[in-house]
Amino acid sequence: xxxxxxxxxxxxxxxxxxxxxxxxxxxSAAVYSEADRTSLHVRLADEAxxxxxxxxxxxxxNAEKIISLAKKIHADAIHPGYGFFSENAKFIAxxxxxxxxxxxxxxxxxxxxxxxxxxxxxxxxHGVPIVPGTTESITSIDSGLKAAEKxxxxxxxxxxxxxxxxxxxxxxxxxDFKDAFEATQREALKSFANDSIYIEKLIENPRHIEVQIIxxxxxxxxxxxxxxxxxxxxHQKIIEEAPSSFVDxxxxxxxxxxxxNAAKACxxxxxxxxxxxxxxxxNFYFLxxxxxxxxxxxxxxxxxxxxxxxEQISIANGHRLSFKQDALKVSGHSFECRVxxxxxxxxxxxxxxxIYEYIEPSGPGIRVDSGFNRGSVIDVYYDPLISKLVCxxxxxxxxxxxxxxxxxxxxxxxxxxxxxxxxxxxRNKDFTDGNFDINFLEQKFNYFDALQLNExxxxxxxxxxxxxALIKTLRISNGTIxxxxxxxxxxxxxxxx
Amino acid sequence: MNEFVVxxxxxxxxxxxxxxxxxxxxxxxxxxxxxSIDSSNYILRIDDKFxxxxxxKKKNGEFLVTVDSETYDVLIQxxxxxxxxxLIEHKxxxxxxxxxxxxxxxMLLKIKKGKGERIRQGESIMILEAMKMENDIKSPKEGVIxxxxxxxSKAVEKGELLFSLE
Numbered sequence: 001x002x003x004x005x006x007x008x009x010x011x012x013x014x015x016x017x018x019x020x021x022x023x024x025x026x027x028s029a030a031v032y033s034e035a036d037r038t039s040l041h042v043r044l045a046d047e048a049x050x051x052x053x054x055x056x057x058x059x060x061x062n063a064e065k066i067i068s069l070a071k072k073i074h075a076d077a078i079h080p081g082y083g084f085f086s087e088n089a090k091f092i093a094x095x096x097x098x099x100x101x102x103x104x105x106x107x108x109x110x111x112x113x114x115x116x117x118x119x120x121x122x123x124x125x126h127g128v129p130i131v132p133g134t135t136e137s138i139t140s141i142d143s144g145l146k147a148a149e150k151x152x153x154x155x156x157x158x159x160x161x162x163x164x165x166x167x168x169x170x171x172x173x174x175x176d177f178k179d180a181f182e183a184t185q186r187e188a189l190k191s192f193a194n195d196s197i198y199i200e201k202l203i204e205n206p207r208h209i210e211v212q213i214i215x216x217x218x219x220x221x222x223x224x225x226x227x228x229x230x231x232x233x234x235h236q237k238i239i240e241e242a243p244s245s246f247v248d249x250x251x252x253x254x255x256x257x258x259x260x261n262a263a264k265a266c267x268x269x270x271x272x273x274x275x276x277x278x279x280x281x282x283n284f285y286f287l288x289x290x291x292x293x294x295x296x297x298x299x300x301x302x303x304x305x306x307x308x309x310x311e312q313i314s315i316a317n318g319h320r321l322s323f324k325q326d327a328l329k330v331s332g333h334s335f336e337c338r339v340x341x342x343x344x345x346x347x348x349x350x351x352x353x354x355i356y357e358y359i360e361p362s363g364p365g366i367r368v369d370s371g372f373n374r375g376s377v378i379d380v381y382y383d384p385l386i387s388k389l390v391c392x393x394x395x396x397x398x399x400x401x402x403x404x405x406x407x408x409x410x411x412x413x414x415x416x417x418x419x420x421x422x423x424x425x426x427r428n429k430d431f432t433d434g435n436f437d438i439n440f441l442e443q444k445f446n447y448f449d450a451l452q453l454n455e456x457x458x459x460x461x462x463x464x465x466x467x468x469a470l471i472k473t474l475r476i477s478n479g480t481i482x483x484x485x486x487x488x489x490x491x492x493x494x495x496x497x
Numbered sequence: 498m499n500e501f502v503v504x505x506x507x508x509x510x511x512x513x514x515x516x517x518x519x520x521x522x523x524x525x526x527x528x529x530x531x532x533s534i535d536s537s538n539y540i541l542r543i544d545d546k547f548x549x550x551x552x553x554k555k556k557n558g559e560f561l562v563t564v565d566s567e568t569y570d571v572l573i574q575x576x577x578x579x580x581x582x583x584l585i586e587h588k589x590x591x592x593x594x595x596x597x598x599x600x601x602x603x604m605l606l607k608i609k610k611g612k613g614e615r616i617r618q619g620e621s622i623m624i625l626e627a628m629k630m631e632n633d634i635k636s637p638k639e640g641v642i643x644x645x646x647x648x649x650s651k652a653v654e655k656g657e658l659l660f661s662l663e
Contacts, residue, residue, distance in 0.1 A: 186631075187631060346600070350601050350627055351601075352601065352602065359549070380603060380627055410566045411551070411565055411566065412566075413553075413563035414553070414561075416568050419568075420566060451506075457567060459546065460564035460565060460567045461506060461508075461567070462522060463543060463546075464550070464564050465510045465512060465522065466520060466529065467548075467562060468503050468512075468562060469514060470514065470541070472575070473514050474531075
């Protein structure tokens with residue numbers, strides 16, 4: 001019986017797991033690095049333990065520290081969240097060896113699926129369609145270039161141990177192969193501690209469709225329908241939705257079947273996601289399996305009513321799935337926006353700093369999974385994800401209107417965010433019509449043009465202009481009082497004249 | 498002293514504070530009310546519409562202003578300051594040296610070009626790794642690299658001088 005869970009993660013996902021623990025009456029133990037003292041997960045957990053310096057290798061990616069801490073504080077289980085150790089078979093094996101429960105699949109399943117090349121071979125033998133390409137990793141630029149030419153450009157270079165959109169590069173021409181190969185190898189080594197990479201043919205204008213699956217330790221498998229994550233920038237998902245507006249009933253039946261077969265092929269237990277690319281004729285190809293909880297799991301929770309994190313903990317405890325496949329139905333429509341600290345008008349450069357005002361949207365059908373709050377610092381060391389804004393609507397159109405409403409209510413000051421960028425996407429006709437693929441943001445969407453057409457923004461821009469002048473007047477006419485007030489404000493040194 | 502020139506989203510706006518209750522924006526008169534919540538947060542009413550505004554000051558009259566979900570870089574000058582700035586700009590127009598600074602803190606992964614090399618506009622000069630992503634630092638214009646001020650595998654701070662070109 002799991003009584004205490006160590007959460008080996010940070011940010012919004014650590015908060016999400018703490019909330020599930022709280023509702024189940026399980027003790028939550030957070031870990032944090034020196035850079036994360038102000039993060040929300042530290043404040044919300046039943047206990048929080050400092051484990052090291054800001055750099056991940058000393059903290060969130062230090063297996064020895066995490067496992068020995070778990071034993072010291074008598075935790076029964078470790079929840080990895082996503083990223084960090086979530087798909088690290090070696091770490092999972094060490095957790096298992098230490099007599100602790102890993103909340104997720106077994107190290108064997110993760111190892112099978114963790115190598116994208118091994119997974120492709122496994123899927124091929126189990127009749128799940130895969131994207132044409134190499135099923136072995138490539139070791140040199142020469143052999144890689146030969147293989148790429150045989151498959152035919154354009155191609156994708158991908159880290160065999162990769163995932164989450166990192167360690168992946170598109171190569172259009174043979175002349176760009178060398179640079180791309182080296183960069184992908186470097187990124188793969190840095191992000192996944194493994195520089196092995198392979199080649200896939202680039203499927204033209206596909207949509208990204210994935211299926212949430214879940215399995216208990218008694219051989220029961222279920223799927224929780226599909227999600228669509230085609231709105232991506234540099235292979236990073238930005239907006240996700242469930243169900244997909246592109247998938248019809250017949251395709252849904254086939255793709256969810258394929259996903260359950262993929263899970264069975266590696267004896268999968270716990271929650272996982274099988275990702276596919278779908279071409280314009282609704283043919284789908286296995287892309288990879290994410291052997292963990294996904295960032296975008298809330299949209300599935302909204303349309304099915306299943307709490308995936310609680311289900312994960314219950315499965316880790318040895319219980320059966322809490323529901324039967326037949327009882328599940330798609331109810332309404334859900335969107336998720338990833339709110340990043342980055343500047344959409346300046347090539348999406350990450351923005352760092354202290355959040356000095358933070359007001360979340362709320363009201364009907366809105367959920368915000370956030371890792372930060374007023375006073376938190378967004379640091380250079382980690383992913384710039386501030387929060388996930390998720391909404392539910394009776395149908396896709398209602399969900400879109402609700403998301404726009406909520407995005408407009410969201411107030412984050414201190415760092416530049418992509419909120420305005422997200423709003424313009426939800427106002428785009430091709431997007432609202434469901435007429436898009438994974439190249440939408442790069443090829444069809446112009447943020448700056450969209451901004452010009454947004455009248456609401458004109459009003460807020462007027463307000464900002466007026467405000468600046470009024471503040472300047474206050475400073476001139478009432479300088480001493482104003483200055484005193486400003487110097488007691490320690491949010492930012494940049495405040496002083 | 499109550500005439501201001503505001504540059505926001507590339508647009509030049511003129512604001513005159515007429516009285517404690519009225520002001521004009523590009524000649525149009527509005528009623529206003531400014532309520533302070535704390536030193537960086539205010540409620541602003543313009544006619545019958547309210548806004549929650551947060552701000553902090555950057556440098557040289559620049560503010561970062563957040564109005565609901567929108568954040569703006571705002572440059573504010575008095576009319577006098579604008580005139581002075583134009584004069585200075587005129588004087589220094591002869592110098593063509595450009596300094597490229599780090600847009601964010603990170604680690605310098607690779608320096609691809611050296612001192613004295615001729616480069617094209619948009620050519621990648623170095624790779625800065627931040628937030629686990631590799632970012633190309635590109636040249637804003639064609640020219641010759643005068644100097645490189647940083648070293649590979651070293652951390653750089655936001656705003657640190659990376660290289661200069663002419």
